[in-house]
């Protein structure tokens with residue numbers, strides 16, 4: 001059912017889209033604006049605001065995924081028949097948003113909140129996911145194709161060195177984006193919804 005709430009319409013329209021191109025339907029400045037909006041408005045535990053982003057466009061994006069290919073070929077050659085074409089598909093896109101968590105930000109918490117620091121690894125993941133979701137959904141609403149990737153294990157040293165990333169920033173995910181090469185895929189099956197929601201006392 002179509003939603004009458006623009007936010008939920010955007011939520012319903014978000015997809016993983018893998019056939020992407022270098023032709024963006026919006027200027028790069030608008031993409032940066034959207035990432036900035038997420039950094040400004042996404043919630044974080046105790047408002048610690050530890051999410052950090054680096055956006056790579058053009059050659060920088062291409063180099064990242066070339067490196068991901070090479071490192072995968074070196075470390076996991078058996079995976080290349082499956083991962084190789086996928087990585088080439090990301091390289092065919094226009095850019096990547098790299099999401100980090102800056103653990104040094106936790107030092108700014110007052111002692112009362114710092115006492116809860118053991119919870120942080122989990123809560124920070126929640127907040128990072130919210131940032132990622134906002135950018136993914138907003139870029140899709142602007143007619144880009146996006147997919148969320150997790151190549152941090154292989155690419156972190158390359159990213160940190162090339163972009164002078166502080167040691168305290170941990171790479172969490174890569175949102176690959178580009179123009180759309182084809183139709184938006186149909187929504188994937190949404191199974192188990194009948195047991196996913198319970199309510200009492202409504």
Ligand SMILES: Cc1cc2nc3c(=O)[nH]c(=O)nc-3n(C[C@H](O)[C@H](O)[C@H](O)COP(=O)(O)O)c2cc1C
Nearest residue numbers: 014015016017129147148149150151185186187188
């Ligand atoms: C936390 C998280 C991790 C994901 N990791 C990957 C990933 O590494 N590679 C990928 O292609 N998709 C990844 N996805 C996308 C999911 O596979 C996708 O969202 C799901 O199959 C539903 O499809 P849809 O995005 O088209 O609605 C991830 C999604 C989430 C929420």
